[in-house]
Structures are given as C-alpha cells and as structure tokens.
Amino acid sequence: MSDLQKRATLLRELHHGRMLVLPNAWDEASAELVAGAGFPVVATSSAAVADGLGHQDGERAPWREMFAAAARIAAAVPVPVTVDAEAGYGLRPHQFVAELLGAGAVGCNLEDTDHRAGGLVDVAAQADWLAAVREAAAEAGVPVVVNARIDVFLPSSGVADPVGEAVRRGRRYLAAGADCVYPIGMASAEVVERLVTEVPGPVNANTRDSLDLTALAALGVARVSYGPRFYRQGPAGFGEALDRLRAETDSFPARAESNP
Template sequence: MTAVETFRALHRDREPGDPLVLPGPWDAASARVFADAGFPALATPSAGVSASLGYPDGGGTPPGEMFAAVARIVRAVDIPVSADIEDGYRLPPAELVERLLEAGAVGCNLEDTDLATRQLKDPARHADWLAEVRAAAGDRLFLNARVDTFLRGVTDPRAAVDRARRYAAAGADCVYPLGAPPELLPELAAEIPVPLNAACAPDPAQVARLAELGATRVTFGPGLHHRAMAALTETATALRAG
C-alpha cells in the first residue's frame, strides 16, 4: 500500500467517536516527536511552518520555502504527511500537484479564502479549480477542502454545506469548515457526503467532544506550535531572570 493509500484508508470506516487525530508539525524535529508518540499520520499547519520560517501566516511565505519545509518534514518521518498550502499560491493546478508530489506530501489543505483580498472565493469557480487539481492529481493526493464561511463571518450553516457539497462533487476527499461552532458539527456531518475535519486546541477533552459531535478527523492548526513556543518563552524568561 502506498503512503497516500494508507492515508486515505485512515479516513475510512472509522467508528463513531473515534476520529483520526493529526498533529501539526512545523519542522523535522517536531515531526519526529509526533511520529515517535505513535500517531499514524501528520498534517502540517501553514501558520506553524510559516512562523518557523520567519514569515506571517496567510500568504506571507514564499511557495518555494513552504514546499521545501514540507519536504524536510516528510524526510524526517516514515508516516504519511499532508500539507497545508493555504490557497495554493495561485499556482496552476498541474504545477501545484507536482510540487506537492516532489515534496513527498500525500495530501493537502486548500482553502477557499483568496489571500490577496481576504475574501471568500466564488464557490462555483473554486469548485471548478478543485476539480482541476483533482484531475491533475488523480488518486495521488488526498484533498482536504477548507470551507471558510464561518471564519469570514457567514454564520448560516447552509452556506458551509453548499460549499462543502460543491467541493466534494469536485473531488475533495474531506472538507474542513474552519471555525464552525462545535454544536453544528452533527448537522454538518449529516449533510456533507465526505469526511469532516474539525479543529480544536490540543486538549484531550476538546478532542473527545469533537469526536462525540461527529468529526471524522481532528487537527489543531497552529495550536501545538503555540504551546511549544509558550513553553520555550517561559524557559527563556526564567533563564534571563536567573
């Protein structure tokens, strides 16, 4: 079984209340920590990787540096790694796919916010673009389509469901309604025909709650990186004070 086949299989036939939990490494060292802890796969956060490279999240990282960072993470572990590549950096679908494959990623997050304008993309055009990415990738990549309606202040869950269904029809393997209130997860899971990614702080109780509410997959965004930096800040402060 190839790495992408393994990754895709991890999303299938999961028991209710048993989501796939994917930590987000920001460099090779953190990736090894999570792999050694026994996680079956990883999903990089763009914010954490960008911070590790000295750039702001949200389009601030040059694509070449992001793909190089993903490649270093992939080389550091022997489990599948999916990559958050924001809105695709305006790369043509075929080039985007090839750069992901060259980095060794088994999948990617692709968001429907246009980072140049900070506005939601037109859902029909974005679905068409996702279909082009799927056509270029074939079955070589697992596509997680991020739905940013809640993040951009659109609170009607029907807007998220509409986008999610369009993206699933275009070939997305999973959808990720970032910022969706947890209490809406049962409704979203019932209406969306592919696995549902939900996010929370890196806290077992919060993971358990999302599991109960119907999440198929749980990620933490930059939460693990933030926690690591907080611990490092505390240590540095203590050393300086001493």
C-alpha cells in the same frame, strides 16, 4: 511513485475508520515526535511553518520555501504527510500537484480564502479549482487526499449564514473531488452535528473547550486538526522559563571584586 501511491491510499483509508487525530508539525524534529508517538500521519501547519521561516501566514511566505519545508518533513518520517498548502499559492493545478508530490507529500489542505482580493473565493470557482487538482493528481497516478477548508466561520469571511454556507460549500467541494471538508472554526456541538449530518463526506474539525476529542468522535467527525497550537505553546513555555530564570538571576548578590 509506488511508495507515494501507497501512502496516499493509506491516508484516504484513515478518513473512514477511527477518528484521525492530527497534531500538526512544523519541522523535521516536530514531525519525528508526532510519528514517534505513534500517530499514523504527519500534517503540517502553514502558520507554524511560515512563522518558523520568518514570514506571516496567509501566503506571505514564498511557496518554494513552504514546499522545501514540506520536503524536509516528508523525508524525516516513515508515515504519510499532508501539507497545509493554504490556497495553493496561485499555482496552476498541474504545477501544484507536481510540487506537492515532488516534496514527498500525498495530501493537502486547500482553503477558500482569497488572499489577494480578500473575502472568500466564489464557490463555483473553488469547486472548479478542486476538480482540476483532482484531475491533475489522477494524471500523475497518485490519489492525493484533498482536504477542502471552508473559511465561512472566520470573521474575515463576511458571511451572514455561515452554517448554511458551510453546508452548501461542503457539498460542492465533495462533488468536485475533495476527500474531506474542513469548516474551520466551528464553535458548538450543534454546528458540528449539522455539518456531519448534512455534508455527505468526512468532516475535519478542531477541538475547543466544549468540543474535546471524545465529543467530536461522538458527533461523527472524521478528522481533527490542531493547526499552530503546539508550535505556539513552545515559545510560550520558553518565555515562562526565561521569566523564572531572569527573576532568579536578579536575586543574586553582586560579586565582590577581588583586589589585583
């Protein structure tokens, strides 16, 4: 348990210095590449992990399989691991924390999409859930780092004022005990700047064409995630290689059959 405490403390500290960059992993090999490249934390991508297990994202993969994958990743690297745990898989807070720590992870993403009813979870209910997770982690003796994802910028949210709602939810989630908030899908520097300015805690963002790492660091972003981006680049590169190989194969002349 002391090792988990040390890793959780380190993960929390990394949110309050130089911008923390997380190129998300999906299995042991990708996690080893991330850690081997010198990144101080390995974060998982639920979409990539689920796809690798043969399931769709959005809590369609069995939670036991997702935590088993997280355990294999945590066992493969010497750095803290934070798990994209979607919306918590419907687990009770104490069970969720027990499964997370049992996998060897010390951080988690928890999103406010309701995967069963659709739309967003009520902000008060989500804040209560985050507070309960924080309490369960405290009882377990490990300061689990909670990254509260805010899904108001997703098309499925149906929110009329996503920026204002992201600020409101970010404040509530931090007050409930989250360590960082993650308004996924922020599309402009103006939006990022407002969230960083008006939310009193670390903010997680994604890179975009107009928001590279340098721009996000200048705006005061604490943490940057890549989700399934690198996982999806692998199959794309493999597909291109197969197309080239197939074209080369088709250009070969037919072999002449030798007489017996």
